[in-house]
Amino acid sequence: MDKKYLSIFLSFLVLLFVNLPLKAQKMDASCNSGTIQLQIHPILNKQPLVLGQRVFVPLLNDSVQIDRLRFYLSNMSFSNASDTQKNIGQQFFLIDIEDSTSLNPQLQLKKVNQWDDIHFSVGVDSATQLKGAQGGDLDPMHGMYWSWRSGYINFKCEGVSPVCPSRKNAFLFHIGGFQSPFNTIQSVSLPVYSDTVVIQIDITPLLTLSSITENYQLMSPNAKAMTFANQFPSLFHSIP
């Protein structure tokens, strides 16, 4: 082979290799494939949340142990400046920290595009709530449906803390309600950085002194549940 051609070929190869990571990085800048991997990372006090583990929470000046964390994410969509992908197949995701598959749902989008933002609701919308028995993640056998009155529990967090004055120091936050004025469903929008969308949900702000020492049993759709639910959007962050 001609030496000249070889050097051109080699430099082309070099260029290609140099370029590849660059190109990949550019692709990562915002997500553009049809498959999106969600990763939900529950956080407590800046650390990954581990069920049954006691963690010191400075705000309470005492420890907290979370024993259950489940919530619904629904109505997911992706958008950029000019386009939106609304229908992504599965409509309701029951996120359960005890079930690692639920923390890592894979989404198949019909459109291949560069998305800037992900949008979703925390909870189950009222039209769905009014329907009869449903299956899959909405099956009432997942412990996320009230029995004494109709309605899904949109967000469930249970645990113990020595500062909680209840029996066995247990606090129960079963946040639901879908009828005005106590419609507890919340909307969240977050930036998307790559095909893998890592979403942190930091529950630390929920564990305030008043929630643990006064409102430690929320199990009805009422004003207190509403105040609690209004915090949800600020708990979620996507990380690059």
Added chain:
Amino acid sequence: MKILIIILAAFMGFAFTGGNLLKLVYPSYFPEPVYAFKANQLTQEKINLGRMLFYDPVLSKDQTISCADCHSPYNAFAHTDHDLSHGIHDSIGTRNAPALFNLAWQNTFMWDGAIHNLDMQALAPLNHPAEMDEDIENVVQKLNESTRYKKAFYSAWGDSIVTGEHFLKAISQFQLSLVSATAKYDAVKSGTANFTEQEQTGYSLFQNNCNSCHREPLFSTYGFANNGLAIDTALNDLGRYGITEKEEDRLKFKIPSLRNLSYTFPYMHDGRFNKLSEVLNHYTHLQPGDSPERALRSALPLTSRDKTDIIAFLLTLDDKEFVFDLKNKYPQELLLENKNQ
């Protein structure tokens, strides 16, 4: 060969839909049902499964209480002689077990309307510590361990794996099939019988005094009303207010149907009246201010004779055919045979 397999597969696909679709049968003078049948279409297999579940104490924590314990077919699926419902470990609840019929025309359930879809209603007694004290996860697990139920779920849903959805929908199907529309009143409506003179007089009095809440032909609007009953201070039941927390809903309870009254005593949400005459006396002794309802602002102007005539009419709403209908009874063939499976 290939074609045969495709045909066979298609046939099996149809077989798995769980039998022929049924249409709810009701008289032409009934309104359209409100239940969303589209999402839960009736089939005989599903109704049968629902009937098995309805009569099976496996639904309760210690396998002692079935739905039928408080909703007996012989009482039009109410619980005669019990003012308050009677559940697991001889627990006594806080309200009278309501009769079950014409449920396809109702979209709120329980005396306070806490439940807004028939499918979800069963969860309430299932979970209540004074009723069945069980939870649906356990029930689904128990049913999944039973060969008999796996077979029944398969023939109903084409899937032997029991899910909460299929379980609840099957119970709905049996309850939806409980249509009471064969009382003497219905025969008169269809022109195959006549009221006696007294029943006719009672009917006119009923139309003038009772029909605004107990609207025919279902004999309820299935709305909520505060009929002026003094609160039972041992129960302190505020009714619908407990659900909506709206001041105007204080002491409102769901208006019950007046069909099958002979089978469903005692009356009212707390079963405080044993006789129809006591109920009528309540309405004729109301003081202004007792009830906020427009129709009850003052006592109903009924003489003793009027009350007797109204009761004569109300008895034409007893649906003996419905109450003694064998297809609604304990499903011996489904539950007793192969009991150990």
